Amino acid sequence: MQPILYHATVLEQEELKPAIFRIRFMAPELARLCQPGQFIQVRVNAMVDPLLPRPISIHDFDSEAGTVTLLYHRVGKGTAILAQCQPGEQVMIWGPLGRGWTLPEAQDLPAGDLLPIYVAGGIGVAPLLSLAKAWSKVGKPGILLCGGRCEEQLVALEEFQALGVDVDLATEDGSAGHCGRVTALFDHLPLLGKMPLLYTCGPKGMLKAIHELALQKGWPCQVSLEERMCCGLGACLSCVCKREASQEGKTWTHAKVCTDGPVFWSKEVIWDD
Amino acid sequence: MQPILYHATVLEQEELKPAIFRIRFMAPELARLCQPGQFIQVRVNAMVDPLLPRPISIHDFDSEAGTVTLLYHRVGKGTAILAQCQPGEQVMIWGPLGRGWTLPEAQDLPAGDLLPIYVAGGIGVAPLLSLAKAWSKVGKPGILLCGGRCEEQLVALEEFQALGVDVDLATEDGSAGHCGRVTALFDHLPLLGKMPLLYTCGPKGMLKAIHELALQKGWPCQVSLEERMCCGLGACLSCVCKREASQEGKTWTHAKVCTDGPVFWSKEVIWDD
Amino acid sequence: MTDLKVNLGGLAMQNPVTTASGTFGFGLEYAPFVDLRRLGAIVVKGTTLEPREGNATPRMAETPAGMLNAIGLQNPGIDGFIKQHLPALQPLGTPIIVNISGNTLEEYGQLAAMIDACEGISAIEVNISCPNVKQGGIQFGTVPTMAADVTKMVREHTKKPVIVKLSPNVTDITEMAKAVVDVGADAIALINTLLGMAIDTKQRKPQLANIFGGLSGPAVKPVALRMVYQVHRALPAVPILGMGGITTAEDAIEFIMAGATAIAVGTANFVNPKATIDILEGIEAFCLQEGINTLQDLVGAAHSS
Amino acid sequence: MTDLKVNLGGLAMQNPVTTASGTFGFGLEYAPFVDLRRLGAIVVKGTTLEPREGNATPRMAETPAGMLNAIGLQNPGIDGFIKQHLPALQPLGTPIIVNISGNTLEEYGQLAAMIDACEGISAIEVNISCPNVKQGGIQFGTVPTMAADVTKMVREHTKKPVIVKLSPNVTDITEMAKAVVDVGADAIALINTLLGMAIDTKQRKPQLANIFGGLSGPAVKPVALRMVYQVHRALPAVPILGMGGITTAEDAIEFIMAGATAIAVGTANFVNPKATIDILEGIEAFCLQEGINTLQDLVGAAHSS
């Protein structure tokens, strides 16, 4: 599917929790192309500082309403400029980019026995909502395990609940849910004899921990990776990660996070560094 | 008088004519220090592109209301950013900078016989309004000769008229007043036996023409010069012009437009290049 | 309509707009945004004799009006390029320029011979300046005699136009240009990236895994433009492929007026994926407005004053 | 409170923040915005033996995240400085560093001797790198043996700390640094401006009357930082006065971590007239937050990894 370039109009911008924003664009052609887990490039201003576009996951899209929604954390100057955009303003965006999550219909596992589990760390919850929508449509809303430093980092939970997703929380300071890491939530999971299918996005340390857990239990696991990006199109080779390979006598190659990912099977990724 | 740095709040912004804006700031301490013909530095954004502040003349100031007003032409990216500022926003400005016009009280000519004539080319009208106010206060509002390419370049005329200034216009396309150059307006000046005192601001070619006319007639003439500036404080030496000198065997030295000017006696300036 | 055709050392181009090696992948990556047939030429990512995996990450850091990269020439090897990528580029009809890097003189010779034998490639851009590869890179690009040796070697192995891409990290760029032109370079490409770095103050270490990286983008434009001007002044007959921070049509015209026959768009592709086309259309508009009949008339125009 | 004291090759400073020559006038210009007594030192505009009027205008052009200047060393001469400007600086108690440029070796010697005899001046910064003066400038700054000759000459005429300011327009900055340290430079200042240019496409001619100018500001920061890092790695014992695009306290800390003992604020003064103080306060805040006892501990910290 070819990405498209858009001068998209901002419909809505809201600060959900301190420094966490949700922005909605009117972008009908784009909304029609989106797949859960893909991302877009957002050019935050017309000047050359900051120079590069910011990659942001597609949080939600509505092909009927023609809208695309992002959920983002204001961490630096690019996201700070984005946070100042008012409804009615236009922002240059392009996408959808990358390969998203493997969807229910594409699973080669017997669908009846599957239990999708979304594991989010902080803003990592962003690309998981549209995935949960897809599972919910096939009658398997699944479980969201959501972790963060504190309650103020946990967002968009109601949207998951509205889909019928069971939401379980963990915060490092205990301000919401279990006090501790999100991995601890696996101890009491009601699997009901189903095969968990892990989908995870968040800080690298968390992804690695979830990957190891999945490996140990023999559960399929997908991770959405982040790397510093320029083009987002597979052209500049800034954004690579090590991926297992067996071609030409190599044990690994550098895969492009922007086009080979951002979603990978966790067991393909080489986690050693 | 020491300049001061200000995060000034925008009170008003208006596009008077296409691409010509008037912006008013709340800046009480600054307003108290201003003298006609001085300028301020305006930092147009918080990012590094564009990097340098923009020098803009003080168009008007009101030490009682605590306001400072600029009149500017949107010509490039800096002024374009300034033009987007909304009331309530803060802009970093510093000033007042430079030496302004020689005021009525400082003239060493017999005041009774003087006729101030302001000659403006396009946006060059900006620094002349507060000067006309000063002359008007001493009962000699004077004459404004205002030139431009077309009627749409002539602004702030009502403000001069309100002071009792006689306004005469010239446009190159004849869309207002005399069709031709502003210099032609001198042909029919009602001098009434008074000694004209010329104050002029505008494109370099115009300044030179006015200077030559003044020289020929023996009229005192002040010009407000523009040069590309960085510091506006006399520190970087970007903004020089050639000025007559007789020190140390030199016939000229480089004067700083930002601190020795921007207003000079036209006969001091070396106009040869 | 202005005649935008230019000739870059034997390579006929319908217009002066090309892509900077390493910023446009192998061409098709930008196809969703750019009608590739409209480009004057496509310069592909730097290739080497063997496939390479490049440097560790982070490979990129943003800087004021610029960026640092230390990709380290990740590429599928010249063979991989010819087999996997070239066939899809062929039907476009747009001239393809392949950028090559070698660890040794001999590798440059081999690369040139392989490209010479390959019909679908129109010209060779010799990268003697990549600052990221530890072996060879730096020396070939900063010592005139070594740059000349590389050029000679390439020249001996191909009849195709040879464009030598110089490093800006030298005291005297004209000396480098003369050295390679003397031994047969058909054109000079200017500039590769300036060597730079950035530090993560939280972690107290360099931002890039490779410590140093190449600076590109608008930040470097004044330096690039100066080098194009200097080389054009020193060697007015030698065509230059100018690049370094070109983001708008006006930037491109500055390079042409400084003496560039053609220009390459690099980092700007990341900022605006249709930058190449916007720049091409902007050049057309400028020429129309200024009444330019042939673009060639503008080449070096800033020197006459 | 962190101990911010540093020693720049014999010059004791209460903190590492100084001003870049040519951007802070003769000091008092910024007095309305900056409490000059709080600065680690003040480096004044480049002086020469005779007064100079400098280049024609335009002398300045803005570039992306940077600017070009071609002032051409307009100054009242060393004598003029000592008589007209120094007396007002004396009472501040802030160390004054005078930046000098000569047309000949002998002039550098004379300048050094005059400064040596002048009590109110704490150190000499030797500008061998100004790219704007046709005579001498370029060669002294780009040929190691000539840079060494200048340094030797200055060294022979003064006991005050000698800081040699290098040009970045060279292939190997460490070679230049070694050459001047070998003959007695107490510290190295890095970097002067990168040679660049800009073209006015409307008028089809260079924007600066001088054609070329020196690029400064945030745009050059990655190059400056790299050079500081390289020189510190090559000569870890030699104190460096780092500069080039420093605009924020974080920029300053990057330079310190790269190996600078002190830093100079240049173009940033134009952008924010109290930049020096904002940067000083930002360094203090960073040190407090990170629990740094003596700033000296951060010098070169990015090398340990």
Ligand SMILES: Cc1cc2nc3c(=O)[nH]c(=O)nc-3n(C[C@H](O)[C@H](O)[C@H](O)COP(=O)(O)OP(=O)(O)OC[C@H]3O[C@@H](n4cnc5c(N)ncnc54)[C@H](O)[C@@H]3O)c2cc1C
């Ligand atoms: C495929 C992809 C999807 C993403 N989706 C989201 C999302 O849905 N919501 C969200 O809030 N963020 C997302 N990010 C991260 C987002 O791109 C960065 O937070 C953003 O670019 C920071 O820009 P800035 O100018 O605000 O910060 P900067 O000032 O550039 O940097 C602030 C901090 O963020 C780090 N950073 C900069 N760029 C990146 C990057 N590309 N990836 C990770 N860290 C970076 C810097 O190292 C620095 O520590 C995604 C990143 C990728 C690669």
Ligand SMILES: Cc1cc2nc3c(=O)[nH]c(=O)nc-3n(C[C@H](O)[C@H](O)[C@H](O)COP(=O)(O)OP(=O)(O)OC[C@H]3O[C@@H](n4cnc5c(N)ncnc54)[C@H](O)[C@@H]3O)c2cc1C
């Ligand atoms: C002392 C002084 C007082 C001024 N007062 C006013 C005023 O009251 N109203 C007003 O509209 N303008 C005034 N100017 C001019 C104003 O500073 C420039 O128009 C402005 O800096 C352009 O900024 P920009 O980013 O919009 O344009 P840019 O994109 O920077 O440049 C657009 C065009 O303006 C020219 N330019 C850039 N800087 C200057 C400069 N400093 N002086 C002259 N031309 C420049 C450029 O060469 C270019 O042709 C004054 C200038 C000076 C030096």
Ligand SMILES: Cc1cc2nc3c(=O)[nH]c(=O)nc-3n(C[C@H](O)[C@H](O)[C@H](O)COP(=O)(O)O)c2cc1C
């Ligand atoms: C991500 C990236 C990768 C690059 N890879 C190469 C390369 O493989 N070979 C080469 O000769 N130049 C390479 N360059 C340099 C560019 O071709 C160009 O010379 C430089 O970026 C300056 O142009 P710009 O400022 O328009 O990007 C690369 C630049 C970037 C930003």
Ligand SMILES: Cc1cc2nc3c(=O)[nH]c(=O)nc-3n(C[C@H](O)[C@H](O)[C@H](O)COP(=O)(O)O)c2cc1C
């Ligand atoms: C307007 C201007 C004038 C300068 N004059 C001098 C000078 O006289 N002597 C000198 O050694 N460096 C001079 N420089 C270079 C600065 O001292 C500094 O090395 C350079 O600008 C890089 O720092 P910055 O990016 O922080 O400005 C000048 C720089 C500017 C911008």
Ligand code: FES
């Ligand atoms: S961001 Fe350019 S290849 Fe991935």
Ligand code: FES
């Ligand atoms: S603008 Fe710096 S001296 Fe005038």
